[in-house]
Amino acid sequence: xxLQRAPGVYVLVKRMCELLGMSANVPTDICFSFSGFxxxxxxxxxxxxxxGIAFYEEGGYRDFRDPHPSVDSPIARLICDYPIKSNVVISxxxxxxxxxxxxxNTHPFTREMWGRPWCYAHNGQLSGWExxxxxxxxxxxSTDSEYAYCWLMGExxxxxxxxxxxxxxxxxxxxxxxxxxRALGVFNMLLSDGGYLYTFCATKLAHITRCAPFGxxxxxxxxxxxxxxxxxxxxxxxxxxxxxxxxxxxxxxxxVPGELLVWRDGEIQARYCP
Amino acid sequence: xxLQRAPGVYVLVKRMCELLGMSANVPTDICFSFSGFxxxxxxxxxxxxxxGIAFYEEGGYRDFRDPHPSVDSPIARLICDYPIKSNVVISxxxxxxxxxxxxxNTHPFTREMWGRPWCYAHNGQLSGWExxxxxxxxxxxSTDSEYAYCWLMGExxxxxxxxxxxxxxxxxxxxxxxxxxRALGVFNMLLSDGGYLYTFCATKLAHITRCAPFGxxxxxxxxxxxxxxxxxxxxxxxxxxxxxxxxxxxxxxxxVPGELLVWRDGEIQARYCP
Numbered sequence: 001x002x003l004q005r006a007p008g009v010y011v012l013v014k015r016m017c018e019l020l021g022m023s024a025n026v027p028t029d030i031c032f033s034f035s036g037f038x039x040x041x042x043x044x045x046x047x048x049x050x051x052g053i054a055f056y057e058e059g060g061y062r063d064f065r066d067p068h069p070s071v072d073s074p075i076a077r078l079i080c081d082y083p084i085k086s087n088v089v090i091s092x093x094x095x096x097x098x099x100x101x102x103x104x105n106t107h108p109f110t111r112e113m114w115g116r117p118w119c120y121a122h123n124g125q126l127s128g129w130e131x132x133x134x135x136x137x138x139x140x141x142s143t144d145s146e147y148a149y150c151w152l153m154g155e156x157x158x159x160x161x162x163x164x165x166x167x168x169x170x171x172x173x174x175x176x177x178x179x180x181x182r183a184l185g186v187f188n189m190l191l192s193d194g195g196y197l198y199t200f201c202a203t204k205l206a207h208i209t210r211c212a213p214f215g216x217x218x219x220x221x222x223x224x225x226x227x228x229x230x231x232x233x234x235x236x237x238x239x240x241x242x243x244x245x246x247x248x249x250x251x252x253x254x255x256v257p258g259e260l261l262v263w264r265d266g267e268i269q270a271r272y273c274p
Numbered sequence: 275x276x277l278q279r280a281p282g283v284y285v286l287v288k289r290m291c292e293l294l295g296m297s298a299n300v301p302t303d304i305c306f307s308f309s310g311f312x313x314x315x316x317x318x319x320x321x322x323x324x325x326g327i328a329f330y331e332e333g334g335y336r337d338f339r340d341p342h343p344s345v346d347s348p349i350a351r352l353i354c355d356y357p358i359k360s361n362v363v364i365s366x367x368x369x370x371x372x373x374x375x376x377x378x379n380t381h382p383f384t385r386e387m388w389g390r391p392w393c394y395a396h397n398g399q400l401s402g403w404e405x406x407x408x409x410x411x412x413x414x415x416s417t418d419s420e421y422a423y424c425w426l427m428g429e430x431x432x433x434x435x436x437x438x439x440x441x442x443x444x445x446x447x448x449x450x451x452x453x454x455x456r457a458l459g460v461f462n463m464l465l466s467d468g469g470y471l472y473t474f475c476a477t478k479l480a481h482i483t484r485c486a487p488f489g490x491x492x493x494x495x496x497x498x499x500x501x502x503x504x505x506x507x508x509x510x511x512x513x514x515x516x517x518x519x520x521x522x523x524x525x526x527x528x529x530v531p532g533e534l535l536v537w538r539d540g541e542i543q544a545r546y547c548p
Contacts, residue, residue: 057376057377058376058377058378059376059377059378059414059415060341060376060377060378060379060380060414060415061377061378061414062337062338062339062377063336064336064338065336067334074352074355074356075352075356078348078349078352081348082348082349102331102332102333102334103331103332103333103334103335103336104332104333104334104335105334106334111386112385112411112412112414114412115412115413115414116414117414136410137386138386138388138389139389140333140334140335140386140389140390140391141333141334
């Protein structure tokens with residue numbers, strides 16, 4: 001897919017990916033980066049069934065979703081030109097399996113819980129998901145992804161009517177719920193409440209954290225090199241999480257199946273393993 | 275503000291308005307119409323504190339919101355160029371009173387209930403709203419508008435855990451709840467679940483329904499005439515609801531304070547008066 005990002009740095013990547021997340025300690029825009037979507041999202045690749053990107057800004061939330069290939073999407077082009085600065089971003093390109101190609105089935109999905117706008121995107125396919133008992137949240141569309149999201153959120157809300165004083169109790173429970181979903185198939189997931197970014201790996205997720213001293217990065221799938229040192233301040237911390245590593249000369253960490261990472265301000269706050 | 279719309283017809287209007295709704299029996303786009311936002315929303319007028327527009331498409335929902343004046347907004351410009359066809363549209367330009375100018379306070383607001391994406395926009399100002407007891411929904415931002423919305427949705431959901439078999443029981447209760455909010459101040463409101471559009475008038479709302487035989491319309495605030503007969507089919511029914519009438523040679527109906535109208539496919543399904 002698309003981007004490498006440090007503050008003020010944008011590059012294109014020729015690899016397609018399904019999930020992309022960002023956690024940063026400074027509001028960061030992804031305008032140029034998003035340009036990748038225009039060329040990768042459905043031109044010739046399999047991920048032509050819609051795309052979406054969600055931004056958290058000063059406690060608010062907005063997403064841009066389109067059930068059409070990003071290569072044809074004026075909305076996707078807009079994202080390239082409009083500097084939306086955010087500490088947390090979740091993006092998804094869809095290859096439909098369960099559920100028709102339409103707006104209601106286009107990630108990311110969002111629900112309000114505890115007065116926070118929660119956002120979620122999923123890569124993979126589940127089986128037996130229809131037997132999960134829903135709680136407070138009901139799907140609008142017909143995907144396994146949104147159903148699993150509603151179940152997950154319903155379970156959390158049932159057990160935590162209010163945010164727990166100790167957030168680790170929530171994180172531990174979230175990890176257990178993700179493991180339950182992983183037992184139903186492939187469940188790679190990005191989830192956020194705007195503060196924390198949760199990334200769960202069933203099969204494929206990799207991450208990189210860039211901070212001082214910044215160096216050069218060479219993209220795996222494009223003839224492009226970026227010197228992050230030229231575009232950052234010493235305090236910047238920007239982490240990118242994607243289905244596949246996007247550069248070949250940096251130490252991307254591959255998550256292991258069953259692993260949940262909890263990110264905040266670009267850094268890992270907690271790690272839960274199976 | 276902005277637009278008059280029949281299928282295929284777009285015109286600009288120089289009057290500012292705060293609320294705009296559309297209900298139609300054919301998917302209708304408002305691209306050109308929305309151009310009005312670019313010039314009316316905050317260039318020189320008082321409504322410079324953000325804008326938003328929500329579309330329902332094939333059971334799905336998306337909105338575009340921006341806390342910046344529409345005149346400066348690339349997203350608003352996008353809406354002019356991107357043909358989003360919808361049977362129900364809700365739009366709002368904000369003049370902030372309660373709550374800062376930021377994304378979380380920008381209308382329209384949305385919550386999921388019964389597996390449907392509900393959307394809401396409010397014009398007016400309330401007092402004593404903080405004393406309303408919230409139920410299932412919690413505000414993300416700090417406006418009286420969103421708080422009242424969460425209370426309203428919570429009350430409905432508490433009384434109707436599932437959609438009632440007879441929708442008029444819901445409509446009657448909705449009217450009572452709107453009247454309760456009107457008792458707190460000015461509560462002009464647009465609300466939709468994607469099928470029905472609900473319009474409640476506290477002080478100012480007017481509506482026009484266009485259907486065959488279509489005629490000409492002359493805008494009140496711009497030198498522009500549209501012959502709807504040239505752009506419609508005999509079966510088209512498109513209703514527009516706005517804070518103020520937008521044309522001067524058509525029979526706009528002004529709603530009366532305390533009146534709730536229930537729209538579907540461009541037509542009034544039910545009317546509740548105080």
